[in-house]
Amino acid sequence: MYRPVGVIHSVHQDTTLTPIQPVFAGHCKGQVEIYPEFEDGLADLEGFSHIYLIFHLHKAGPARLTVKPFLQDTEHGVFATRGPWRPNPIGLSIVELQSRQNNILYISGVDILDGTPVLDIKPYTTHFDHIEITRCGWLDDVEDGDFQNRGRRAGK
Amino acid sequence: MYRPVGVIHSVHQDTTLTPIQPVFAGHCKGQVEIYPEFEDGLADLEGFSHIYLIFHLHKAGPARLTVKPFLQDTEHGVFATRGPWRPNPIGLSIVELQSRQNNILYISGVDILDGTPVLDIKPYTTHFDHIEITRCGWLDDVEDGDFQNRGRRAGK
Numbered sequence: 245m246y247r248p249v250g251v252i253h254s255v256h257q258d259t260t261l262t263p264i265q266p267v268f269a270g271h272c273k274g275q276v277e278i279y280p281e282f283e284d285g286l287a288d289l290e291g292f293s294h295i296y297l298i299f300h301l302h303k304a305g306p307a308r309l310t311v312k313p314f315l316q317d318t319e320h321g322v323f324a325t326r327g328p329w330r331p332n333p334i335g336l337s338i339v340e341l342q343s344r345q346n347n348i349l350y351i352s353g354v355d356i357l358d359g360t361p362v363l364d365i366k367p368y369t370t371h372f373d374h375i376e377i378t379r380c381g382w383l384d385d386v387e388d389g390d391f392q393n394r395g396r397r398a399g400k
Numbered sequence: 401m402y403r404p405v406g407v408i409h410s411v412h413q414d415t416t417l418t419p420i421q422p423v424f425a426g427h428c429k430g431q432v433e434i435y436p437e438f439e440d441g442l443a444d445l446e447g448f449s450h451i452y453l454i455f456h457l458h459k460a461g462p463a464r465l466t467v468k469p470f471l472q473d474t475e476h477g478v479f480a481t482r483g484p485w486r487p488n489p490i491g492l493s494i495v496e497l498q499s500r501q502n503n504i505l506y507i508s509g510v511d512i513l514d515g516t517p518v519l520d521i522k523p524y525t526t527h528f529d530h531i532e533i534t535r536c537g538w539l540d541d542v543e544d545g546d547f548q549n550r551g552r553r554a555g556k
Contacts (some may be wrong), residue, residue, distance in 0.1 A: 246402065246488040265528045278479075282487060284465040286476030291537030296456075298490055309440040321443030324435075324519040326528065331438060332402040332519045334454055336492070338531050363488045365479040369536050369545070370484065372421045373496050375527070380525050381447030393525070 248361035249285075250278035250347075252299065259303050263356045264314045265326065266337050267351035268395035273342075274354035276362055283347040286365075290344040294368040295351075300361045301333035314392050324381060335360070338368050354360045404517035406434035406503075408455065415459050420470045421482065422493050422509035429498075430510035432518055439530075442521075450524040452505075456517045457489035458544050467509045470521035471542045482538060491516070494524050519550040532550040 254274035256262040263269040276297065278286060288296065308331065312318065313325040322330055339351040349365075410430035412418040419425040431454065434442060445451065462485065468474065469481040478486055495507040505521075 246490070249487050267528055282465065282479075285421050285477045285479045285487070287466060287475075287480060288538055289477055289480040289541075291535055293482065293533045293535040294490065298488075298492070309438065310443060311473055319443075321441045321445055323438075323441045324443060324445040324448065324523055326522055330520055331441070332454075334402070334490075334520045336452065336454070338529065364486055364490045365539055366482055366492060367539070368531060368533060369539055370533060371441050371536075371539065372423055373494065374531070374533075375450050375524060377449045377524060377526060377530075377540060378448055379449040380527075381523055382444055382445075383424075383523070383525055384525065 246363050248300070248363065249282045250276055250362040252276055252356045252358065252360040252362060254356055254358045256357050262357055263355040264395050266339055268356050269353045269355040271352055272354045273352045276349040276351060276358070278349070279348045280347055282344060286344060286347065289365065290341065291366065292341060292367040294338055296339050296340050296366040296368055297339055297356065297362060298364040299335045299356060300363055301328045301335045302361060303357060304333040306330035307331045315390060316382060318382065320376055402519050403495060404456070404519065405438045406432055406518040407430055408512045408514065408516040408518060410447050410512055410514045411529055414512060414515050418513055419511040422495055422511050425509045425511040428510045429506070429508045430512070432507060433504040434505070436503055436504045442500060442503065445521065445523065446497065448492055448497060448523040451497045452522040452524055453493050453495055453512065453518060454520040455491045455512060456519055457484045457491045458517060460484035460489040461503055463487045471546060472538060474538065
């Protein structure tokens, strides 16, 4: 049984206009407000330039086992995508941590809806998270133009 | 309210002997058994060489807001560490996906206890997850010898 440790404040009010990943969110800024009772857990986090946010996709809608991801008109298993319609609607984003003031984290690269409940924060590290991969599945087949245009969902 | 979508099978039976991250788990192999009702969600996952596993740290013990991480004898906020004693005991590991047979994923680099409940799986991608960072917090101060010896927890 998990409970929110905080909440995201962002400019994104509409799921259909929200960038699908931080890489498409450019300089979208936002804040993570950690509830005061968890503030001590943030000590020294400001030493890291990037952090993982793990959050509850509270507007995801019903789970589906196969989905068409935003970047491609082909059906894939939901676990082979980063789409929100998952059996457990858990979101994962890597954002840049610009500064911390007490229980507020100032972040950029924000692809997360305003009001999203935060479940956990972890430091992103070169040692653990910067992996050399050999295969990137169906994403290797997405054309560059689709990648940029669909990811940002601008004007959609 | 999340429910397990599967379970990890690994050689790690004892928390004190389990490597703390995949980078220390070398060629430790294991399997993710996804429950049959979720098998369709795995379609095309085998195209990716690496995946994120998100799991419930079922043996974590009580949460603490400041902790000494395995790699250093200095207290840090729990959100600035990858330790298991988190307000929401959610684990995150990047493992190599070697193959899939129906609902079974064969993985290596396994730093996860046998019997751990799996909550979600996501593809690890160069585009979204391979981030150039500038600061790595207290981990920049861990000496190479400590990094290798403490991470593996061999013989402890």
